[in-house]
Amino acid sequence: MTDKLLLELASLSIYINITEDTAVKKLAELIRLLNGESVTPEETVKVYCGIYAHLLRNGCSNFYQHVENLTLRDENIFTLSCEKGRININDPIAKQADVELRILKRLAEVSCAEIKEKIREKFSGNTLVKQITDGLPDWNSIAEDSPNAGWSAEERISWHRKNGAGIFCSHYFFIYDGATQNFVPVKNPDPITLDRLYFVENQKRLAVKNTRIFLAGRTANNILFYGDRGTGKSSMVKAIANEFCRDGLRLVEIPKRYLEHMPKITSMLSGRGLKFILFIDDLAFDSAESEYTALKAVLEGGIEHRPDNILLYATTNRRHIVKEKFSEREGLYSDNSDDEIRARDAIQEKLSLADRFGITIVFTSPAKKEYLQIVHKMAEESDIKIDPALLEQKAMQWELAYNGMSPRTARQFIDWLKGEMELELD
Known part of the structure; x- marks a missing residue:
């Protein structure tokens, strides 16, 4: 273990983000300590164990797997190009990625046994150091449950094309956080499957068919799942996401309070190579709420065309999503023609939101x-x-x-x- 690895890590440009990882930085620090002159046993052992502590905090006790996961989840020009299917092995970026991946593989394969031997040699006259070093944890070995993505650019091109890049390659369900304007992975998604939805075969068939059309790159419809509470509307959407997640489909739930962010959300996802269903659960608006205007523009009628890789699936207990009041209809039969126009326009705007979903699938309570x-x-x-x-x-x-x-x-x-x-x- 020499300074060569440190120099190689300094040469990273595509995967440069990985050098900022705490475990990687601590390993680099450990190499410098072992190759330096003035160093104490205490700080050497502390840095060695600090690597293990960081791995444990991140739910992965294996450094090899940790580095591999970092490379798979890194969102960079190479991984994004792979996701979009816009790169081949002869591309200069792919060739550079190939060089960097091999460097990172060498990093991942750093041997704890070699490090421990270096520590013993460094402090050869100290019997206590030898005793402590023998008991240090071994935090690196080739992981048996590795994703098997390979370490060559050619293998990664194929892997990212199928699985995506960044956070979208390791999770399938997300919730949009409007405060940070990020997509937060759902770590324990509902495992519901289509075969566990009973007596909704027609509804299931239509929703699955529309989703298959969407995944095939054809023009599909936004869907409004309407019906009584507890009849399986939300479960249907989640089951579809579970069914097709390995085919490049991701589910992003949008809380109603963030519907005004819809243009930004679609802009963030439009350039991706994956397909996204934006899921709005329990959709209903009060008369005073304005979010439905932003949603209506995204569904149809806005100046910007909805991206081909995005669909909207929403559930509601109301056939007319925006609540009406009897007071809004007062002008319909008034002698005042001006009142009648205003009232009718207001009602039509509220009714038009549900109509902008191409398909409405109805759920009813079972007998x-x-x-x-x-x-x-x-x-x-x-x-x-x-x-x-x-x-x-x-x-x-x-x-x-x-x-x-x-x-x-x-x-x-x-x-x-x-x-x-x-x-x-x-």
């Missing part, structure tokens, strides 16, 4: 028979052993006491029943 069938399916999934008649009796008691018959109510009942039965077994 008793369907509700009980859903309960039985969920009980089977959860491996609940119970007499079918007793299960139905308990399910009906639950829906009467709580939220009525819906898939959400069925899920809440099954979760409670499973917990109750497991507690009694203990």
Whole structure:
């Protein structure tokens, strides 16, 4: 381990961000200490263990995997070009990336055994240092659960084209934070899958077909998922994201209070090589709210065309998303023609928002028979052993006491029943 690695790290230009990582900086500091003259055992051991501490704080105890993850998640001109499919191995940027990736591979493969031996040699006359060094943690080995992306530019071109770059290559669900104007990864997304959505086959078929058209690069429609609460509207959107996340689809939830940021959000995502569904849950506006104007412009009618890699999927419990008041209709039958025009215009503007979604998919609450069938399916999934008649009796008691018959109510009942039965077994 010589100063050559430090010089190579100084030569990075495409992957320069990696040199700012704390663990990498501490390793560089450790190399300088071991190659320097005036250094104490305490500071050497402290820096060595500081590398391990940083790895643990970031949920990765392996330096090789840590560096590999840094290279995969780094957003730079090379990785973004790969994501967009606009680069090949003969491109000068790809050739430079190939050189830098090989440097970073050498960094990732730094041997703890070699470092420990250097420490022993450095302080050869100190028996305590030898004793302490023998007990230092080994924070580097080739990770068995590596993403297997390879370290050549050619391999990375293929990997980033499929998986994306930056934060979008390691997460599939995001929430837009308007305060920082960033996309925050959802670390524990809902794992719901399409096959766990019951008695919504027609709705599922239409939503999946539209999404497939979108992923194929064709013109698809924005979708409004409308219906009773608890009927699976939001679950449908999340299940679609889970189904197609490995095909380059990412889901970004936009809180309603940040809808005025929609032009900025679409601008941030429009240049990416991935496809994005912007998800707005429980969409409804009061009469005084102005955010619906910004949303309407994005849906259709704004000066800027909606990017081809972005769709809007929204859920609502209201057929007419913007709430109306009877007072707004007073002018419709007035003798004052001026009042009638203003009232009709106001009403039409409010109704036009829902119309700007190309597709509206309707969800309805299940009948008793369907509700009980859903309960039985969920009980089977959860491996609940119970007499079918007793299960139905308990399910009906639950829906009467709580939220009525819906898939959400069925899920809440099954979760409670499973917990109750497991507690009694203990």
